[in-house]
Amino acid sequence: xxxxxxxxxxxxxxxxxxxxxxxxxxxxxxxxxxxxxxxxxxxxxxxxxxxxxxxxxxxxxxxxxxxxxxxxxxxxxxxxxxxxxxxxxxxxxxxxxxxxxxxxxxxxxxxxx
Amino acid sequence: xxxxxxxxxxxxxxxxxxxxxxxxxxxxxxxxxxxxxxxxxxxxxxxxxxxxxxxxxxxxxxxxxxxxxxxxxxxxxxxxxxxxxxxxxxxxxxxxxxxxxxxxxxxxxxxxxxxxx
Numbered sequence: 711x712x713x714x715x716x717x718x719x720x721x722x723x724x725x726x727x728x729x730x731x732x733x734x735x736x737x738x739x740x741x742x743x744x745x746x747x748x749x750x751x752x753x754x755x756x757x758x759x760x761x762x763x764x765x766x767x768x769x770x771x772x773x774x775x776x777x778x779x780x781x782x783x784x785x786x787x788x789x790x791x792x793x794x795x796x797x798x799x800x801x802x803x804x805x806x807x808x809x810x811x812x813x814x815x816x817x818x819x820x821x822x823x
Numbered sequence: 824x825x826x827x828x829x830x831x832x833x834x835x836x837x838x839x840x841x842x843x844x845x846x847x848x849x850x851x852x853x854x855x856x857x858x859x860x861x862x863x864x865x866x867x868x869x870x871x872x873x874x875x876x877x878x879x880x881x882x883x884x885x886x887x888x889x890x891x892x893x894x895x896x897x898x899x900x901x902x903x904x905x906x907x908x909x910x911x912x913x914x915x916x917x918x919x920x921x922x923x924x925x926x927x928x929x930x931x932x933x934x935x936x937x938x939x940x
Contacts, residue, residue: 742926753827753913753931754866761926798864804926810856810879811929813866 712737714814722820729788733801743784744802796821827932844899846914855897860911
C-alpha cells in the first residue's frame, strides 16, 4: 500500500526566506511523486512531478523538489518566498499497479511581509 | 478555455434531498475522477472512469452514483443527502488511467462546495 506523510500542517516563512515543505512516502515499488498547490477556493494545480530520470525536478513558480530514494522523501523547496506563494500544498504518490493518486494531508504555507 | 469545469460552484441543500454535480473536460482525456475534500482538507478518491467505464470505486455509500454519458463528462449524483456529505467535491481528468502506472498528471476542476443543512 502507498501512503504520504507531510510533516507540519502549517509552515510560516517571511517574504524572501527559503521555503521547505516536507514529504515522505511509503511505496512497495518505485513511485511517481507529485506536488500540487491549492490557492483559496480553487482547484489543485500541478507544481511538479517525478517519474523517472533526474532526481531534482524543477516546477512552476520557482519551486523544485528532489527525490531521495534512500530517505523515501520528496521535499519541496523554493529559494525565496513570495507573498503569492501562500497556499495549501499537497504531496501525492502513485505507483505502478496501484489505482490512483494518494494524497498527503496538506501543508498550509503562510508568508509574512 | 477552461480545461476541467464543474457546475455548480456552490450547492446548499437540505438533508434528504437529491442533487447532482456536473463535470466536463475539454482536454481530450480518456480518464476522469471524482475526489472528496473534507473540512480538514484531506483529499480522497471516490470514483474513476476510463472511456465511460468505471475502473475505480472506493468505499463510497451507494447513495453516490457516478454517470459518464461520454468520455468528456462525468457527473455525480447524490441521493438522500446527509450532513456528513458536506465537503468540496473535485473532478479531475488525465490522458490515461493513473492505474497504468506511467505517472500521468491529473488535472483538477475548481471544485463544488456542497453544504448540507
